[in-house]
Amino acid sequence: MERARDQKEVQATMNKYELALVVNAKIEEDVRLATVEKAKDYVAKFGGNVTEVEEWGKKRLAYEIQHMKEGYYYFIKFDAEANVPGSLEQSVRIMDNVIRFLCIRQEA
Numbered sequence: 001m002e003r004a005r006d007q008k009e010v011q012a013t014m015n016k017y018e019l020a021l022v023v024n025a026k027i028e029e030d031v032r033l034a035t036v037e038k039a040k041d042y043v044a045k046f047g048g049n050v051t052e053v054e055e056w057g058k059k060r061l062a063y064e065i066q067h068m069k070e071g072y073y074y075f076i077k078f079d080a081e082a083n084v085p086g087s088l089e090q091s092v093r094i095m096d097n098v099i100r101f102l103c104i105r106q107e108a
Contacts (some may be wrong), residue, residue, distance in 0.1 A: 039076060051079060053074065053076050
């Protein structure tokens with residue numbers, strides 16, 4: 001029988017991650033913010049805890065993607081267990097207004 005884990009053990013299994021999103025620059029601001037909120041909701045849905053959201057604003061892309069030369073950059077930092085990024089990436093991959101994304105583990 002598995003015993004209940006205390007708070008320290010639960011925190012020890014959590015890793016720090018950062019999800020970088022490049023969002024379509026041609027959409028309205030409220031739609032763009034809704035896209036970021038949806039990504040944050042996915043983090044929470046899969047058991048993560050969002051700690052910080054950085055908006056870098058509109059930047060020129062290194063190369064043209066889907067006939068777009070600019071995108072809005074967002075960085076969502078969160079704590080989660082090791083299985084969360086895989087599930088999160090599957091959901092973010094099919095989001096309409098996300099041009100590119102990358103989820104990486106932060107060093108402790």
